[in-house]
Amino acid sequence: MAESEFQQGNNDDGKTRENFKKSTEELLEKMENLTVWATQIVYDCTAIRTNPALTTTMQHLEDAFLRCKEHMEKKRQEVLMESRGEGQKKE
Template identity: 60%
Template sequence: MAESESLEGNSDNRGKNVEDFKMDMKEFLEEMERLTVCAARTAYDCVTIQTNPDLPNAVQHLEDVFLICREQIEKKWQEVLMESRGEGQKKE
């Protein structure tokens, strides 16, 4: 009798293990699908970037504009500092 109860317990445990295995496999497959999509997008982006002849010019333009902006911001910041120092001295 104890032997038949033990077999039923093993059967229930085996059924749970199979269900757990199926869920794990489903999750792994979904993760693999997500990673495959990410890899495909990355590969597409790399090919697009490498085959675009205007890209180096666009990047250079962006870098030039960035440097001009940074220079203007630094000048403006220096002006603001000088004004704040000048106002501080006038009040004293």
């Protein structure tokens, strides 16, 4: 009986170690992601301070992206409407 309790204790310790290892790996991954994010922010701030025109360029790119995204959404809606219309004609 003492032997089974000893084995169960070892099993619990193994699970605890595995949980600890998993939690540590998750925290390390989160820290790595935050480090990359922070590095990117610092890089962006440095680039903007050394080249003020970059802010204007980035705003222009963002505006172009949003216009493109809006246009693509309109096209997607048109294609969906056309495909629904063709589906109804065949039925």
